[in-house]
């Protein structure tokens with residue numbers, strides 16, 4: 288990411304002695320590093336940390352009310368999206384916040400050469416040695432190792448700021464953040480779980496919209512199957528409507544150009560020769576050696592683009608999570624990839640109207656302060672008119688499918704069994720996508736779903752979720768947060784996607800697969816609106832839970848086991864396994880075209 292140099296402000300006499308009398312007060316602390324992370328010793332004093340400070344955004348409430356109006360089809364301001372400059376104006380901190388933070392940094396000798404700021408000025412990134420950071424934040428940094436992966440990181444469990452700064456700085460990270468961004472994809476393969484649908488022997492079966500589908504769609508998903516199944520067959524997007532689709536990539540996942548061509552030749556010959564645009568964010572790499580072609584990135588690109596051709600596509604590769612090498616004194620990367628990506632995108636004038644992300648973190652490993660700022664950036668993107676879709680995770684009500692038989696506990700010292708929600712799906716300003724299997728569709732048993740411990744239930748989903756909970760009764764009481772933002776919002780097929788990787792066809796499953804598929808449907812809806820001179824859809828959830836809920840196929844079979852429980856059931860109406868259901872494109876188009 289290109290960061291401009293923080294502008295040195297004149298020293299303000301107002302704060303000249305402010306810090307001397309202001310005691311350090313703990314800003315954030317956690318009981319201990321999350322399970323699996325072990326401290327290996329003090330961090331070297333001269334190891335250079337790259338730390339991000341989030342400055343208070345005083346006008347977020349105004350941005351939020353704008354977003355609420357622009358995404359409510361019943362409001363006169365529906366679709367009145369904001370420009371980059373307008374959104375930045377809402378995010379920019381107050382002048383006194385900038386003054387006092389700069390004054391404090393100067394008091395520690397942190398000059399312009401060791402800091403940069405985001406375009407809206409709401410994030411400041413510092414390069415400071417451990418020794419100085421320990422003074423500034425009244426803490427000690429240690430090196431930690433993550434046993435399962437061998438990942439290492441320099442972190443702490445608590446940090447402080449002078450009390451006078453508390454209202455001005457929301458967070459400093461990575462300090463107490465141990466999140467490990469994961470692709471929402473299951474590595475386990477279904478064996479024999481999928482069979483030919485029993486219906487008919489003439490090579491076709493009937494989909495939820497009543498049209499005929501290739502019988503092979505019951506065990507092998509392709510872009511053709513998805514367009515048939517979701518009633519979008521025959522819809523060809525325009526490549527001149529200004530519509531575009533974006534796919535994010537994290538943790539060194541590489542989308543391979545050659546594999547995309549192989550996939551096109553096999554699955555969508557008309558698209559052969561077309562391409563996506565690669566954009567590196569914060570030094571994200573683009574390795575094209577077939578040995579490095581990534582399952583996740585290939586899946587996402589092949590489906591988001593394979594279904595929406597000739598819609599222009601962008602793939603962003605955002606760097607993060609480098610290994611900590613104790614004897615290398617180069618600055619460590621920031622390891623705040625969600626914020627880095629969001630800041631980059633918010634500083635673009637033209638942003639694709641639909642963006643698919645198949646990665647997530649355990650909510651509790653992302654400190655609330657950081658998760659909340661990222662979630663607000665997603666709200667800001669919604670206000671720009673962007674629809675953001677995230678996979679709901681592949682561990683059912685837990686985190687990992689492979690650990691479904693293990694009791695889950697929160698990392699808060701409690702022995703009480705608890706389900707573990709996923710971020711960013713738990714953020715109320717994104718659309719979370721769960722997974723289904725087979726035709727007719729049932730919930731895929733890995734489909735992530737549950738309730739946030741960070742954000743309360745947004746009004747748009749209140750009545751739908753209340754209905755589900757009143758049927759659930761006191762089952763699992765105490766294991767999930769009954770007042771939390773509930774997810775997923777919607778779902779799509781998530782099993783046995785045909786994906787080309789290093790030249791070979793593979794079956795790939797996960798909410799990772801469902802997400803680009805649902806995003807492709809949303810992108811075609813945006814295309815239809817733009818062609819008719821309407822605005823893009825922007826933040827989707829209010830319309831999904833409103834008039835569009837009847838344009839989704841309700842999924843009522845299956846459940847999502849995890850944490851040594853059978854999980855939740857898919858039921859009539861919304862449920863925390865398949866959300867409101869899977870798309871019926873033609874019906875959704877009718878709803879969005881009359882809004």
Ligand SMILES: *[C@@H]1O[C@H](CO)[C@@H](O)[C@H](O)[C@H]1NC(C)=O
Pocket residue numbers: 288289290291404405406634
């Ligand atoms: C934001 O975008 C503008 C225009 O492209 C660019 O000049 C500036 O450097 C960007 N700012 C940051 C912090 O990336």
Ligand SMILES: *[C@@H]1O[C@H](CO)[C@@H](O)[C@H](O)[C@H]1NC(C)=O
Pocket residue numbers: 359360361833834881
């Ligand atoms: C639903 O659609 C009807 C007519 O199509 C419209 O009058 C009403 O305002 C819509 N409701 C919402 C919540 O968008």
Ligand SMILES: *[C@@H]1O[C@H](CO)[C@@H](O)[C@H](O)[C@H]1NC(C)=O
Pocket residue numbers: 477478480481732733848
């Ligand atoms: C999940 O579903 C797959 C495919 O139907 C099946 O093979 C597997 O045994 C199921 N797992 C559990 C725990 O039910």
Ligand SMILES: *[C@@H]1O[C@H](CO)[C@@H](O)[C@H](O)[C@H]1NC(C)=O
Pocket residue numbers: 486487488489490491499
């Ligand atoms: C195929 O067979 C099924 C069941 O026999 C029937 O409902 C369907 O209409 C047939 N499809 C076609 C395309 O003939």
Ligand SMILES: *[C@@H]1O[C@H](CO)[C@@H](O)[C@H](O)[C@H]1NC(C)=O
Pocket residue numbers: 526597
């Ligand atoms: C749009 O698609 C048509 C084929 O459908 C192609 O001939 C044309 O070059 C494309 N234009 C752009 C700007 O991509």
Ligand SMILES: *[C@@H]1O[C@H](CO)[C@@H](O)[C@H](O)[C@H]1NC(C)=O
Pocket residue numbers: 544548560561562563
């Ligand atoms: C896609 O773009 C990349 C990077 O510009 C290029 O190397 C590759 O050849 C392109 N593929 C096609 C089919 O145009």
Ligand SMILES: *[C@@H]1O[C@H](CO)[C@@H](O)[C@H](O)[C@H]1NC(C)=O
Pocket residue numbers: 539574576578579
């Ligand atoms: C690319 O793949 C090779 C072989 O698996 C591996 O050794 C190398 O580290 C990978 N490179 C990157 C940048 O991931």
Ligand SMILES: *[C@@H]1O[C@H](CO)[C@@H](O)[C@H](O)[C@H]1NC(C)=O
Pocket residue numbers: 688689690691692
């Ligand atoms: C969970 O336990 C059941 C019953 O003991 C077993 O069949 C299944 O394979 C286990 N699943 C996993 C993922 O370990």
Ligand SMILES: *[C@@H]1O[C@H](CO)[C@@H](O)[C@H](O)[C@H]1NC(C)=O
Pocket residue numbers: 697699700701703704705765766767
């Ligand atoms: C820890 O988590 C459990 C399970 O969700 C919850 O009941 C308890 O209130 C939490 N404790 C604290 C201190 O947050």
Ligand SMILES: *[C@@H]1O[C@H](CO)[C@@H](O)[C@H](O)[C@H]1NC(C)=O
Pocket residue numbers: 739740741742743744768770771772
């Ligand atoms: C439940 O969620 C609310 C937000 O809706 C949060 O304030 C509360 O701390 C959560 N409870 C637990 C035990 O995490």
Ligand SMILES: *[C@@H]1O[C@H](CO)[C@@H](O)[C@H](O)[C@H]1NC(C)=O
Pocket residue numbers: 479481506507783785792793794
């Ligand atoms: C995917 O799995 C289905 C069902 O087992 C099988 O028929 C198909 O050949 C598999 N596809 C690939 C590419 O392995």
Ligand SMILES: *[C@@H]1O[C@H](CO)[C@@H](O)[C@H](O)[C@H]1NC(C)=O
Pocket residue numbers: 759762854855856
């Ligand atoms: C799910 O449905 C089964 C079968 O109807 C029922 O026994 C079970 O209690 C339900 N579980 C939940 C969590 O609703």
